[in-house]
Amino acid sequence: TGASAPASAPHAGPITDEIKAAPDRVLIFDTTLRDGEQSPGATMSLDEKLRIARHLDEMGVDIIEAGFPIASEGDFEAVSAISGVVENSVVCGLARTGAADLERAGKALEKARRSRIHTFIATSPLHMERKLQLEPEQVLEKIEFAVRRAREFTDDVQWSPEDATRSDHDFLVQAVQLAVDSGANTINIPDTVGYTAPEESAAIIRMLKQRVTGIDDVVISTHCHNDLGMAVANALAAVSAGARQVECTINGLGERAGNAALEEIVMAMRVRHDIMPWSNRIDATKIMAASRMVSQITGFPVQYNKAVVGKNAFAHESGIHQDGMLKDKSTYEIMLPEMVGLTESSLVMGKHSGRAAFRAKLKDLGHEVGDNQLNDTFVRFKALADTKKEVYDEDILALMAETGADG
Ligand code: KIV
Ligand code: ZN
Secondary structure, X not given: OOOEOOOOOOOOOOOHHHHHHOOOEOEEEEOOOOOHHHOOOOOOOHHHHHHHHHHHHHHOOOXXXXXXXXXXXXXXXXXXXXXXXXXXXXXXXXXXXXXXXXXXXXXXXXXXXXXXXXXXXXXXXHHHHHHHOOOHHHHHHXXXXXXXXXXXXXXXXXXXXXXXXXXXXXXXXXXXXXHHHHOOOEEEEEEOOOOOOHHHHHHHHHHHHHHOOOXXXXXXXXXXXXXXXXXXXXXXXXXXXXXXXXXXXXXXXXXOOOEOEHHHHXXXXXXXXXXXOOEEOOOHHHHHHHHHHHHHHHOOOOOOOOOOOOOOOOEEOOHHHHHHHHHOHHHOOXXXXXXXXXXXXXXXXXXXXXXXXXXXXXXXXXXXXXXXXXXXXXXXXXXXXXXXXXXXXXXXXXHHHHOOOOO
């Protein structure tokens, strides 16, 4: 596809240095185990987190945010255990700006081959006044302290202004400048409440690139929530403006309406590489397995019509579509199911199905029929399909038996 970046030699410094050598590469930062787990009801056990982390590592995720070590003993243990097993990805732990948070994150990441501390504080007037009850000057002091202290544990530090998209731009520039000057290698811009829209998301990144000195030496990241259903569009718009890290989760799991979905970000860049010419290291054939694993572990079903990984994402029911598919799959599929690890697309038999798909289905079931028998069975099939949402193979075999097929 031309969308995968070549693997590079084992690397000494922070992963952000690799971006300088490959300016079109986008780092995929997966936060299924941190922001995803913050979904009410999505708590995972240590073993389950380890299974997911191993799969993300094998899949080529650049950075795995493994948890929030100060949040609980369980989170600390999970980040520590994941640090011990992950082979290629950078392992990241979240921390607020206090010394205890940063020390706990540093300790949990000790076993990681490559570690990152992600420290954050809110910068919007609403969050500073109402939640933190801090003056902007006090927030700035905390940013400087946190980034400098985090750098004592690792050479890879990410800083986020929480609620960035509702922050005053002058203050956001001041805060980002301070984080860069204090040693952050990644500046992540969260749309914490899923409030922005694509054009605005891009404009914030452009504004920071224009106004923050030294911003070109750090990686700008985007972290979009899906409250208005625009997380993926907002993240891709940020990349078009120069962001080179996307934070996302498997199945779009995450707080409230979730985060940008990893599978959608990756496949959008791959399928529309012509207009989104960025590369990433994800082995997309592992996407379906990741989706099923996360769904099974959390107990969160994947909606049937979910892009890329939903049960119906590669299923075709209407006659016109099925006829097109049988002649040339690209008539109704913009990517092959094999690309995301599905073996084949499915023609679902229902009341919209046509004669061509019905004949193909009969052939699959071992019945080559003449035109008369096809017509007869097809009439019965349509009558049955009017009474059911989906007609299963067993129903069709029963119809064949009724019409006296010899198979
Ligand atoms: O949505 C958010 O603001 C976050 C931060 C911790 C980056 O998840
Ligand atoms: Zn978030």
